[in-house]
Amino acid sequence: MGNEVQEPRTLNFAASLAEDELVRSGRDAHVTRRALVRAARRRFATEGYRATTVRHIAADAGVNVALINRYFGSKEGLFEACMSRTVDELDPNIRPRPGSVDEVIARLLTHVVEGPNADDPLQLLLLLRSSGDENADAIRRRTLEHFTEQLAAAAGWRAEDAHSGPILLRAQLAIALMLGLVMLRTATEVQPLASASADQLTEPLEQVLRVLLDTRD
Amino acid sequence: MGNEVQEPRTLNFAASLAEDELVRSGRDAHVTRRALVRAARRRFATEGYRATTVRHIAADAGVNVALINRYFGSKEGLFEACMSRTVDELDPNIRPRPGSVDEVIARLLTHVVEGPNADDPLQLLLLLRSSGDENADAIRRRTLEHFTEQLAAAAGWRAEDAHSGPILLRAQLAIALMLGLVMLRTATEVQPLASASADQLTEPLEQVLRVLLDTRD
Amino acid sequence: MGNEVQEPRTLNFAASLAEDELVRSGRDAHVTRRALVRAARRRFATEGYRATTVRHIAADAGVNVALINRYFGSKEGLFEACMSRTVDELDPNIRPRPGSVDEVIARLLTHVVEGPNADDPLQLLLLLRSSGDENADAIRRRTLEHFTEQLAAAAGWRAEDAHSGPILLRAQLAIALMLGLVMLRTATEVQPLASASADQLTEPLEQVLRVLLDTRD
Amino acid sequence: MGNEVQEPRTLNFAASLAEDELVRSGRDAHVTRRALVRAARRRFATEGYRATTVRHIAADAGVNVALINRYFGSKEGLFEACMSRTVDELDPNIRPRPGSVDEVIARLLTHVVEGPNADDPLQLLLLLRSSGDENADAIRRRTLEHFTEQLAAAAGWRAEDAHSGPILLRAQLAIALMLGLVMLRTATEVQPLASASADQLTEPLEQVLRVLLDTRD
DNA sequence: AATGAATGAGGTTTCATTCAT
DNA sequence: GATGAATGAAACCTCATTCAT
Numbered sequence: 001m002g003n004e005v006q007e008p009r010t011l012n013f014a015a016s017l018a019e020d021e022l023v024r025s026g027r028d029a030h031v032t033r034r035a036l037v038r039a040a041r042r043r044f045a046t047e048g049y050r051a052t053t054v055r056h057i058a059a060d061a062g063v064n065v066a067l068i069n070r071y072f073g074s075k076e077g078l079f080e081a082c083m084s085r086t087v088d089e090l091d092p093n094i095r096p097r098p099g100s101v102d103e104v105i106a107r108l109l110t111h112v113v114e115g116p117n118a119d120d121p122l123q124l125l126l127l128l129r130s131s132g133d134e135n136a137d138a139i140r141r142r143t144l145e146h147f148t149e150q151l152a153a154a155a156g157w158r159a160e161d162a163h164s165g166p167i168l169l170r171a172q173l174a175i176a177l178m179l180g181l182v183m184l185r186t187a188t189e190v191q192p193l194a195s196a197s198a199d200q201l202t203e204p205l206e207q208v209l210r211v212l213l214d215t216r217d
Numbered sequence: 218m219g220n221e222v223q224e225p226r227t228l229n230f231a232a233s234l235a236e237d238e239l240v241r242s243g244r245d246a247h248v249t250r251r252a253l254v255r256a257a258r259r260r261f262a263t264e265g266y267r268a269t270t271v272r273h274i275a276a277d278a279g280v281n282v283a284l285i286n287r288y289f290g291s292k293e294g295l296f297e298a299c300m301s302r303t304v305d306e307l308d309p310n311i312r313p314r315p316g317s318v319d320e321v322i323a324r325l326l327t328h329v330v331e332g333p334n335a336d337d338p339l340q341l342l343l344l345l346r347s348s349g350d351e352n353a354d355a356i357r358r359r360t361l362e363h364f365t366e367q368l369a370a371a372a373g374w375r376a377e378d379a380h381s382g383p384i385l386l387r388a389q390l391a392i393a394l395m396l397g398l399v400m401l402r403t404a405t406e407v408q409p410l411a412s413a414s415a416d417q418l419t420e421p422l423e424q425v426l427r428v429l430l431d432t433r434d
Numbered sequence: 435m436g437n438e439v440q441e442p443r444t445l446n447f448a449a450s451l452a453e454d455e456l457v458r459s460g461r462d463a464h465v466t467r468r469a470l471v472r473a474a475r476r477r478f479a480t481e482g483y484r485a486t487t488v489r490h491i492a493a494d495a496g497v498n499v500a501l502i503n504r505y506f507g508s509k510e511g512l513f514e515a516c517m518s519r520t521v522d523e524l525d526p527n528i529r530p531r532p533g534s535v536d537e538v539i540a541r542l543l544t545h546v547v548e549g550p551n552a553d554d555p556l557q558l559l560l561l562l563r564s565s566g567d568e569n570a571d572a573i574r575r576r577t578l579e580h581f582t583e584q585l586a587a588a589a590g591w592r593a594e595d596a597h598s599g600p601i602l603l604r605a606q607l608a609i610a611l612m613l614g615l616v617m618l619r620t621a622t623e624v625q626p627l628a629s630a631s632a633d634q635l636t637e638p639l640e641q642v643l644r645v646l647l648d649t650r651d
Numbered sequence: 652m653g654n655e656v657q658e659p660r661t662l663n664f665a666a667s668l669a670e671d672e673l674v675r676s677g678r679d680a681h682v683t684r685r686a687l688v689r690a691a692r693r694r695f696a697t698e699g700y701r702a703t704t705v706r707h708i709a710a711d712a713g714v715n716v717a718l719i720n721r722y723f724g725s726k727e728g729l730f731e732a733c734m735s736r737t738v739d740e741l742d743p744n745i746r747p748r749p750g751s752v753d754e755v756i757a758r759l760l761t762h763v764v765e766g767p768n769a770d771d772p773l774q775l776l777l778l779l780r781s782s783g784d785e786n787a788d789a790i791r792r793r794t795l796e797h798f799t800e801q802l803a804a805a806a807g808w809r810a811e812d813a814h815s816g817p818i819l820l821r822a823q824l825a826i827a828l829m830l831g832l833v834m835l836r837t838a839t840e841v842q843p844l845a846s847a848s849a850d851q852l853t854e855p856l857e858q859v860l861r862v863l864l865d866t867r868d
Numbered sequence: 869a870a871t872g873a874a875t876g877a878g879g880t881t882t883c884a885t886t887c888a889t
Numbered sequence: 890g891a892t893g894a895a896t897g898a899a900a901c902c903t904c905a906t907t908c909a910t
Contacts, residue, residue, distance in 0.1 A: 028869095029869075032869090032870095047347075048265050048267060048268070049268070050265065050267035050268040051265075051266075051267040051349070053903085053904065053905085054904080054905065054906090055904075055905090063870085064870060064871050064872075065871095065872090065905090065906090066870075066871070066872080066906085066907080066908095067869090067870070067871090068905090068906095069905080069906060069907080070869085070870085074905080074906080075904095075905065075906090127405075128400060128404070128405060130264075130268075130404070130405075132268070140405075141405065141406075141407055144401070144405065144407045145407060145408060148407075165409075166417070166421070168409055169409055169410065169413055169417060169418070169421065170421050172401065172407070172409065172410045173394070173398065173410075173418075173421055173422070173425065175397070175401070176394060176397030176398040176400070176401050176410070177390070177393060177394040177397055177425075178397070179397040179400065179401070180392070180393030180394055180395070180396040180397030180398070180400070181390065181393040181397070183345060183393070183396065183397070183400075184345075184361075184389070184392075184393050184396070187345070187347070188344075188345060188347070188357075188358065188361065189358075190358055190361045190362060190365075190389070191362060192382075192385055192386055192389065193386065193389045193390075193393070196386055200383070200386060201386070201390075204383070204386065204387050204390055204429060205390070207428055207429075208390065208394075208425050208428055208429060211424055211425055211428050212421060212424075212425060244887085244888060244889070244893080244894050244895070245894085246893080246894065249894080249895085270878085270879065270880085271879080271880065271881090272878095272879080272880090280895075280896095281895060281896050281897075282880085282881090282896095282897095283881080283882080283883085283895080283896070283897080284894085284895070284896090285880090285881090286880080286881055286882075287894085287895085291880080291881075292879090292880065292881090462890095463890075466890090466891095481781075482699050482701060482702070483702070484699065484701035484702040485699075485700075485701040485783070487882085487883065487884085488883080488884065488885090489883075489884090497891085498891060498892050498893075499884090499885090499892095499893090500885080500886080500887095500891075500892070500893080501890090501891070501892090502884090502885095503884080503885060503886080504890085504891085508884080508885080509883095509884065509885090561839075562834060562838070562839060564698075564702075564838070564839070566702070574839075575839065575840075575841055578835070578839065578841045579841060579842060582841075599843075600851070600855070602843055603843055603844065603847055603851060603852070603855065604855050606835070606841070606843065606844045607828070607832065607844075607852075607855055607856070607859065609831070609835070610828060610831030610832040610834070610835050610844070611824070611827060611828040611831055611859075612831070613831040613834065613835070614826070614827030614828055614829070614830040614831030614832070614834070615824065615827040615831070617779060617827070617830065617831070617834075618795070618823070618826075618827050618830070621779070621781070622778075622779060622781070622791075622792065622795065623792075624792055624795045624796060624799075624823070625796060626816075626819055626820055626823065627820065627823045627824075627827070630820055634817070634820060635820070635824075638817070638820065638821050638824055638863060639824070641862055641863075642824070642828075642859050642862055642863060645858055645859055645862050646855060646858075646859060678872080678873050678874075678908085678909060678910070679873085680872080680873065683873080683874090704899085704900065704901085705900080705901065705902090706899095706900080706901095714874075714875095715874060715875050715876080716875095716876095716901090716902090717874075717875065717876080717902080717903080717904090718873085718874070718875090719901090719902090720901080720902055720903075721873085721874085725901080725902075726900095726901065726902090
């Protein structure tokens with residue numbers, strides 16, 4: 001009564017959670033935690049930290065609000081948890097593996113424009129969202145810089161090579177492009193980008209990324 | 218824990234306002250309004266709509282909080298005013314003028330990386346910040362799309378030419394890059410991008426923008 | 435801008451002020467004071483003290499808000515002035531004059547249901563409105579009691595006659611009826627009372643008042 | 652001067668609440684809601700909507716202010732709840748039952764001057780208080796008109812009888828009298844009405860009501 | 869382990885009032 | 890004498906959090 005939680009306009013948060021996490025049988029701390037993190041990540045990424053209320057998150061996850069404090073101590077604690085999990089999931093994807101620059105670019109594109117998991121691009125957005133929490137923000141910044149180095153490394157950057165400085169910057173520009181792209185597609189939903197297909201995006205993006213990252217002559 | 222309004226760590230908002238606006242002579246509505254819009258734009262752009270409090274804005278501008286409501290009706294009204302002013306100032310800069318694509322690119326770079334006015338890049342960020350206010354958000358989206366078309370037009374796009382669809386998308390990718398870039402430099406302040414000089418950025422950016430926008434064979 | 439004063443739904447306050455008081459030539463303290471009191475009385479009577487804002491009053495009177503404080507010290511001071519003026523204007527009307535009870539009743543009816551001046555009934559309402567101001571409220575109560583005694587006197591009440599106590603009570607019931615009537619007609623605007631004509635009201639009211647006040651056997 | 656919230660001088664709000672509602676056992680939403688409605692009704696009725704602050708209501712009820720919003724959404728929501736409850740409690744009392752006009756009059760008198768529950772008369776006052784809330788005000792007016800018809804029906808009024816129009820008006824005059832009476836006794840507390848006993852009031856009131864409502868020749 | 873009631877801090881806004889011009 | 894800018898107090902409301910069950 002006078003208490004309803006108004007739903008956002010464009011994303012149905014709860015609906016997109018895996019069913020086994022939303023419809024929980026009742027008492028399983030582990031499952032509850034995961035459901036909360038998942039719900040929180042979507043909200044934080046798309047709406048920002050301050051605009052996200054813990055009640056929304058709890059409602060999305062289908063659990064009681066008080067559990068957020070019980071499990072994560074505070075809203076900021078939950079944000080940190082989201083960030084850490086994002087980092088954990090991101091890390092294996094960006095680790096430079098044997099393979100040419102082309103392969104790195106392909107992996108990046110997959111993650112950003114045609115991820116099988118719809119949450120993949122959202123994880124990137126989380127790296128832009130500040131919570132004001134010192135700890136989380138430190139993680140956030142460190143992750144972005146780490147990400148930059150990984151990408152640069154795949155493009156031939158060597159920390160000990162003073163000459164390769166520009167590569168770092170170029171890698172970061174690539175990241176800037178990806179972040180801007182996801183932002184416009186997901187949070188801002190501006191056309192025609194928001195409804196562009198993976199096919200339409202692949203060509204120009206590949207071109208740009210190659211210009212930035214491919215240093216072979 | 219968690220609830221105090223923390224002062225931003227990296228930007229000294231009030232200090233960076235033009236002195237003639239901070240040290241206000243006293244009673245001049247016009248000056249006060251401008252001081253408020255300036256202060257608000259910085260806050261909104263760097264911290265987002267929700268995280269920004271009217272008290273902070275007023276403090277930055279050196280005036281009483283109530284004046285925000287007096288002059289702009291509400292926080293949302295102030296946001297709209299910021300947006301409108303941004304649109305007004307942005308528009309002449311992005312209008313396609315006689316000149317090659319190169320010139321457009323040059324103007325864009327100037328605005329983003331070496332603007333004489335330190336607030337220039339911030340204006341772009343406003344275009345990413347949602348306020349929840351229907352009106353302002355509509356303006357925001359429309360501006361982004363208008364911006365896209367202007368940029369595309371400079372690159373040879375013609376609305377009536379069905380074949381030039383991809384150009385629109387490419388122009389928007391250029392915008393995504395610019396927005397991501399400003400975001401990382403200004404709000405996130407990630408290294409090495411945040412402290413990169415205009416010189417360092419110009420070359421790779423020019424290259425990328427030309428790949429995206431220059432359709433001459 | 436964002437500053438408009440919204441007008442009430444049913445009464446056009448400013449419009450009903452005498453023209454010579456609204457369209458003031460400029461600088462005449464006396465006229466300004468009267469315009470303010472008139473405007474204030476309407477607002478206070480119909481909307482209550484707290485719901486009335488000094489800005490509305492000033493707008494109705496067509497003068498600057500600050501003048502209220504200049505002339506009356508405060509909102510409460512203005513309320514007191516309204517009350518006093520109401521008392522002054524009411525007093526001669528209720529003074530028992532030579533004549534039978536019938537005449538008193540006739541005068542009362544005239545004042546309440548067919549006053550030539552549309553503001554007459556409103557003055558009564560003011561006697562119900564509390565401002566929280568000690569002074570004004572004392573005046574208010576005293577006036578009501580004085581009013582009661584005057585009416586009772588006309589009906590044959592003598593202060594020194596212990597037996598005539600009930601007459602006082604009956605007179606006050608008559609006042610209660612008048613106040614309730616004006617309230618329902620003016621502030622609440624409930625049908626069919628609000629749109630009943632003087633003709634329709636006269637008969638039943640006369641009957642009731644005679645029952646209450648006419649003690650002749 | 653002027654701005655402090657002054658405590659009412661004559662009614663001790665909290666003290667007059669039933670003890671079981673003030674000394675709340677602790678955590679029972681149902682009890683809390685009722686305590687809030689009770690406290691609110693007293694304040695709204697005696698001081699009016701605008702002059703009543705939610706803090707006062709919460710203090711009277713002995714609970715935290717935020718609960719008003721939790722349970723009723725807003726101050727206006729609480730007002731609506733008060734109104735609805737008043738309507739519900741009033742309705743059975745005014746429904747015309749088999750019996751003569753005399754009986755209706757007796758019931759009315761009981762409610763107004765010798766109600767076993769001291770809050771009974773206050774409920775009537777709520778019908779006079781406007782909140783500015785469209786919804787509540789519509790209910791308010793409708794209730795008054797419904798009340799009029801019920802009373803008129805008991806006095807022989809038939810909707811389909813064109814000749815009985817005056818009865819409606821007479822019934823409404825009876826209501827006006829009751830409202831004015833309660834107003835003067837409760838909110839204004841003017842003497843001698845305020846301290847008159849039920850006995851003293853019964854005779855004149857009965858007389859008047861019979862004149863208004865008894866249409867038997 | 870989980871729930872829902874309750875709290876307190878802080879946000880936006882309104883408004884009477886005072887200050888300069 | 891009059892105006893409009895500016896102020897500070899307080900009102901309503903939201904929300905993260907804690908308390909009892």
